[in-house]
Amino acid sequence: MSDKKIPYKIYLEENEMPKAWYNVRADMKNKPAPLLNPGTHEPMKPEELAPVFCEELIKQEMDNDTAYFDIPQEILDYYKTFRPSPLVRAYNLEKKLGTPAKIYYKFEGNNTSGSHKLNSAIAQAYYAKKQGLKGVTTETGAGQWGTALSMACAYFGLDCKVYMVKVSYEQKPFRREVMRTYGAQVTPSPSETTQIGKKILAEYPGTTGSLGCAISEAVEVATSTEGYRYVLGSVLNQVLLHQSVIGLETKAALDKYDIKPDIIIGCAGGGSNLGGLISPFMGEKLRGEADYRIIAVEPSSCPSFTRGKYAYDFCDTGMVCPLAKMYTLGSGFIPAPNHAGGLRYHGMSSILSQLYDDGYMEAVSVPQVKVFEAAEEFARVEGILPAPESSHAIRVAIDEALKCKETGEEKTIVFGLTGTGYFDMVAYEKFHDGKMDDYVPTDEELEKYISKLPKID
């Protein structure tokens, strides 16, 4: 490590920002499995995806070989309004923990969407605009993605229809107003506005919704409305591609100070933040140039990596989307209502699933009370009020730092602080009032949905 004093926050200069996204698939020996047509079980062709997705994004989705994609100037210009994001040295947290470990976090929450989601939202809105579309539809869980897409659509003058998981819609009443400020139309899901929404409501009256269900509704509206396409905030290969900007900036900032991380930690719902953060590091690992411990952290109430099955599954509850091979809990799985925040998707990015299956990364699941304890400890010393999702990574970063305290090892830990918790105060209130609990699904409950996975030869 260099002798340069490391500042609290490492900012890249504007001209040091990445000008291309990195596609980790180019360096994977075992490529992520292709999307399958749900009817034929054959790999999806671009023309089959075209009614759902934007053309340029389909190319990015299916390209397992091109290592770098130039970021269009229009997207770079918008990136400059909220990027580069700081890589923060957690001096105060280290001191509080009394650990010899050096802790860094890449903080993606300093924009109005409150998270990293804006990195992909602005890219997807740009390609939709370029294709001459009128608007896009999407789902949102915790609300960051919906907010990010609303912002992106406002910037490019696109119409934006958001289906928001009902439990989040109710827990986060103000998220809707933020999206409205950016001109979006927000509907709680499941809703009566779609065929699939009506069907789900009839089958599961009183359901609090799920990402899988909201996806089905958004896809239905996109494919049945002239000039619209569907966009997704996580899981897809294209999203991980856009999010690689997180990891590229992180690596550039670390390289500036000759810092080499030992452990890289990220929370994982659909995998967009984790996939983006680790991309360039994973690339080095895949090429045999460096080694890192990479840890995915998921909620024990929605444990797709740690207790799911690696298999083809539907991406949505309504089973209208293509099949993806991924670690999954089954497309019918919905986390218990006591689960706060995001990270509630039943599946996981195909890229990350393949990397995990190939042994390139680890995964742990953590219970939510422990997550909020970490969140509060972090907030009090580092200032930032973290999102519940991000706090999963904080929990494991603290745990790893405390192990270093026992062993005396001066490990360098980098984690992704994906966002802020300003719209999660209902969950924080539950935590403060001792009303939060740690519901963990039983094996029987999980088996109920996993047993229904589609049979693919």
Place this chain on the structure above:
Amino acid sequence: MSDKKIPYKIYLEENEMPKAWYNVRADMKNKPAPLLNPGTHEPMKPEELAPVFCEELIKQEMDNDTAYFDIPQEILDYYKTFRPSPLVRAYNLEKKLGTPAKIYYKFEGNNTSGSHKLNSAIAQAYYAKKQGLKGVTTETGAGQWGTALSMACAYFGLDCKVYMVKVSYEQKPFRREVMRTYGAQVTPSPSETTQIGKKILAEYPGTTGSLGCAISEAVEVATSTEGYRYVLGSVLNQVLLHQSVIGLETKAALDKYDIKPDIIIGCAGGGSNLGGLISPFMGEKLRGEADYRIIAVEPSSCPSFTRGKYAYDFCDTGMVCPLAKMYTLGSGFIPAPNHAGGLRYHGMSSILSQLYDDGYMEAVSVPQVKVFEAAEEFARVEGILPAPESSHAIRVAIDEALKCKETGEEKTIVFGLTGTGYFDMVAYEKFHDGKMDDYVPTDEELEKYISKLPKID
């Protein structure tokens, strides 16, 4: 101006951050009038202020001569966790407006308090800790100051009791949870926990509270509780001193690119942000080294500069605090309940009042619907969802930029974007639903309170 390309965001390096606060009083020919003892009408002595305020802060409050105060290392260390704040070139807003003006804003909202208030909160908490106190009490209006102080107290391990103006407490239910996350105790004001609160409730049943009233309660608790002192987030000279860090950073960032502003705009409630932002520029103006148009923007529902009287008045509704000479609407004045956000204080910083009276700055008042229109326009192109308070400055910055569009002048406009509106969605919702109006007090209503100003020879 230099040929260097100006980035979207100008960040100072950590080692370029100010190491001393600048005290504009040192350069004022007409010093701000001293605080008076409410009984004797004699200038307050330090020992008379000691039961209320921390010792070191009293020194800062009363020192009209020292130009620079070194920032203690402990405060610098905390500043580094959220400062320097970016000076942003509003390229997207300029383009949207089609103006030849160059617009910059100093963005203070990238910290969990959501505003510039943390600059003074951490300073005041530090001095309280240094004095060996157990805790501090304060009031909060919009909630930013209370949040900032909670964060600062958590960092230094101090107890924190916050009296929150009742209307804000109700409009911003989640602010309380943020403060609780940092361990603060939050009480809506007026409350039954103090003598003055009981008295005000008896006199004005159903009152939605005011900053003046919350101050009275907080002061009562501080002076009647062992080991506690009272701290204030605005108005006071010491607060403007701490907030000079905003202006010093702004000036350093502009100087880096040889940019000279023509117009500097800030919203004004008690004056802390505006006073901090303009400090070094005003210093140059006072010393005859440069000239700038400096504009204070206030809500037309609480127009202390534009329709108040420059006179001695009580700082609080309960009339327990010292008297300050300031532009005031009378300590009994409470803005109409339809007024959203902060900027609801009846008076104004003595420093700014003197500078305004001496003709060194201008003031305008703006109605709130126009303010929210500017907020939304800004949010959609610049990304950031602004606080209602900050949006007063946006309104006038846009208006000035549009004047440049008419005249073709390439003026450089700098304004203070004090914070984010993430906790103001009730107000945004009213705006979206067309339920916001522009109540402006009549002359008779204002005269009712101004006529009750204390008579000082």
